[in-house]
Structure formats: C-alpha cells, structure tokens
Amino acid sequence: xxxxxxxxxxxxxxxxxxxxxxxxxxxxxxxxxxxxxxxxxxxxxxxxxxxxxxxxxxxxxxxxxxxxxxxxxxxxxxxxxxxxxxxxxxxxxxxxxxxxxxxxxxxxxxxxxxxxxxxxxxxxxxxxxxxxxxxxxxxxxxxxxxxxxxxxxxxxxxxxxxxxxxxxxxxxxxxxxxxxxxxxxxxxxxxxxxxxxxxxxxxxxxxxxxxxxxxxxxxxxxxxxxxxxxxxxxxxxxxxxxxxxxxxxxxxxxxxxxxxxxxxxxxxxxxxxxxxxxxxxxxxxxxxxxxxxxxxxxxxxxxxxxxxxxxxxxxxxxxxxxxxxxxxxxxxxxxxxxxxxxxxxxxx
Numbered sequence: 001x002x003x004x005x006x007x008x009x010x011x012x013x014x015x016x017x018x019x020x021x022x023x024x025x026x027x028x029x030x031x032x033x034x035x036x037x038x039x040x041x042x043x044x045x046x047x048x049x050x051x052x053x054x055x056x057x058x059x060x061x062x063x064x065x066x067x068x069x070x071x072x073x074x075x076x077x078x079x080x081x082x083x084x085x086x087x088x089x090x091x092x093x094x095x096x097x098x099x100x101x102x103x104x105x106x107x108x109x110x111x112x113x114x115x116x117x118x119x120x121x122x123x124x125x126x127x128x129x130x131x132x133x134x135x136x137x138x139x140x141x142x143x144x145x146x147x148x149x150x151x152x153x154x155x156x157x158x159x160x161x162x163x164x165x166x167x168x169x170x171x172x173x174x175x176x177x178x179x180x181x182x183x184x185x186x187x188x189x190x191x192x193x194x195x196x197x198x199x200x201x202x203x204x205x206x207x208x209x210x211x212x213x214x215x216x217x218x219x220x221x222x223x224x225x226x227x228x229x230x231x232x233x234x235x236x237x238x239x240x241x242x243x244x245x246x247x248x249x250x251x252x253x254x255x256x257x258x259x260x261x262x263x264x265x266x267x268x269x270x271x272x273x274x275x276x277x278x279x280x281x282x283x284x285x286x287x288x289x290x291x292x293x294x295x296x297x298x299x300x301x302x303x304x305x306x307x308x309x310x311x312x313x314x315x316x317x318x319x320x321x322x323x324x325x326x327x328x329x330x331x332x333x334x335x336x337x338x339x340x341x342x343x344x345x346x347x348x
Contacts, residue, residue: 022068038073051077061103064088072096078215082106098122098129100215105130125239209244222248232273235259243267253294256280264288264308274316277301285309295319311335311343318343 040048047059055077069088072095082103090110123130218230227245232252240259243266253273261280264287274294282301285308295316303323
C-alpha cells in the first residue's frame with residue numbers, strides 16, 4: 001500500500017502503472033503528485049521539442065493509454081503522428097491542438113469526455129479524424145431514395161453519410177453540432193443559414209484572426225496589410241473557403257492543400273520553397289505565386305487550364321495529376337517538349 005508520505009519520483013511511474021492497484025492510482029491522481037515534475041520521457045515521449053510558449057511538439061506518435069488521466073499532462077503544439085489516449089478518464093481535450101495532429105486522434109474509452117462546440121465542428125469538417133464514441137452510427141446510407149431532406153436522420157454519425165440521390169437538396173434534420181462525415185455535402189447542399197452556422201467558428205474572419213491562429217509566429221505585416229512570413233506556412237485544414245491573409249513573400253514552403261478553395265486570391269507573390277494547392281476546387285491558377293523556388297503541387301483539382309501559372313518561374317517540378325479536364329495550350333505543349341520531365345500530368 002502507498003502511504004500518505006509517499007513521494008512519487010519520475011523513475012517510478014512505469015512501476016506505478018504496472019503494479020499499483022486502482023485505489024492507489026486514484027490516490028496519486030487525487031493529490032496530483034504525478035504531474036508536478038513530469039517530463040515527456042515519463043510518458044514514453046522521446047522525440048520532442050518545447051516551444052517558447054511552453055507547448056510541446058512531438059515528432060512521433062503520442063501514446064497515453066491506460067494511465068487514469070483526467071487531464072492531459074502537457075499542452076501539445078504539433079504532433080507528427082497519431083494521438084492515442086484511450087481508456088482514461090478525460091473530461092475534455094484541453095491541451096490538445098487538433099489542427100496540429102497529423103495523424104488520427106484516438107480517445108475512445110473515455111466515458112466522461114465531452115467535446116466543446118468548436119471541437120464538434122472541427123470533427124464535422126474533418127470526418128474520421130477523431131475516433132471517439134463507439135456507440136455512434138458508423139455509416140448511414142440514404143441513396144437510391146427520393147429524399148429531399150434529412151428530417152428524422154440519426155443525430156450522431158461516426159463515418160460517412162451516403163446520399164447518392166438527385167433529390168436530396170438540404171441538410172435540414174441533421175444535428176450540425178455533432179454531425180460527422182459530411183464535408184463534401186456541406187459545401188454542396190447547405191443552405192445559407194447552415195453555412196453561417198458552420199462558418200461561425202471558422203477562423204477565416206479577417207477582422208479577428210491573427211497569424212498565430214494558424215501557427216505562424218515569424219512574420220511581418222507591410223503597411224498595405226500584406227503578410228510576409230519567415231518560416232513554412234501550413235494551412236491544410238479541410239475547411240478554408242478563402243485564405244485568411246494576403247500573403248507577400250514566404251521564406252519557406254507554403255501549403256494550402258486539402259481545403260475548399262475555388263481560387264488562389266491572397267496567395268503569396270513569391271515562395272522560397274515549394275508551393276502546394278492540391279485537393280481544392282480550383283479551375284485555373286489565377287493568383288498563383290509569380291515565383292516558386294521549389295516544386296509546384298496542384299493535384300486533384302478541377303483544372304481546365306493553367307491560366308495564371310508562369311511555367312518558367314517554377315524552379316522545381318510541376319505536379320498536376322488528378323486534373324482530368326485540363327487542356328494544355330500549344331505554347332504549354334511546346335514548353336513541355338522543351339522541358340522534358342519538368343511537368344508531371346499522370347501518376348500517383
């Protein structure tokens with residue numbers, strides 16, 4: 001039995017997790033002794049870096065299973081991997097930067113966990129990213145019917161809603177706070193009121209947002225409001241319908257892929273690294289950077305032309321796979337012959 005004066009040393013945490021009874025673990029957590037002098041290594045985290053603001057970047061998976069955690073032991077910045085915190089007693093995800101997790105987020109087995117409205121919206125716009133409540137409907141199919149709305153539909157959907165019907169024209173009937181798996185349908189079918197709801201928590205509000213909201217910390221605004229950035233810019237999110245700033249020069253890579261952009265308004269004038277606008281809804285490249293000193297990626301869009309792209313000012317390769325309707329002009333075809341291997345139209 002652990003006595004009242006027992007002092008928990010960092011090196012004993014592994015043994016405590018392995019040998020302590022449930023009652024002893026609860027005792028330790030009640031007095032918060034395990035969180036006073038902990039280091040990431042105490043949780044099996046070895047590849048990490050603390051940011052100046054105290055947040056923790058991890059360059060690997062974070063695995064915090066079966067530790068009786070009621071709260072996260074650190075405030076996490078970016079996680080280059082999965083975040084796995086199953087079978088604990090979390091009440092919230094406070095301390096976790098959802099946008100900073102490159103992999104999936106596993107928090108099932110936390111019966112008292114509640115997501116905030118903003119987290120619920122994030123889960124809606126990033127379907128399948130949070131693996132949480134096992135009692136949710138995984139998929140809901142309404143195809144091959146003549147439904148015009150979703151009144152009476154399940155309020156919780158963990159996976160996809162299949163609506164391959166030409167009659168469905170409204171999201172009326174779905175609980176938009178906790179809806180999941182409808183990213184495509186939201187953009188295609190949502191009414192103005194429904195979009196206003198979704199955009200209420202969308203940080204793309206130029207009157208309110210700061211570069212820090214997008215993990216941009218090294219920057220300078222020009223007198224005209226143009227934003228120069230002295231580091232990589234990563235705007236991958238799945239929900240941006242416009243860029244949050246008018247960017248100038250980027251002294252690194254610029255990634256705005258995986259969103260709902262229909263144009264490149266606000267894109268940088270010049271990028272010292274690579275530029276990616278893949279997986280959006282672009283039909284041309286108007287607004288594209290004038291100079292890109294790395295590779296140019298524009299995969300899986302709806303391109304019909306390369307209007308706006310200066311081929312000669314792309315120092316690296318140009319990747320355009322997944323644009324089946326793209327038609328090159330005579331000059332572009334000639335450029336392709338004169339620069340073999342520079343422009344990639346097919347392949348993975």
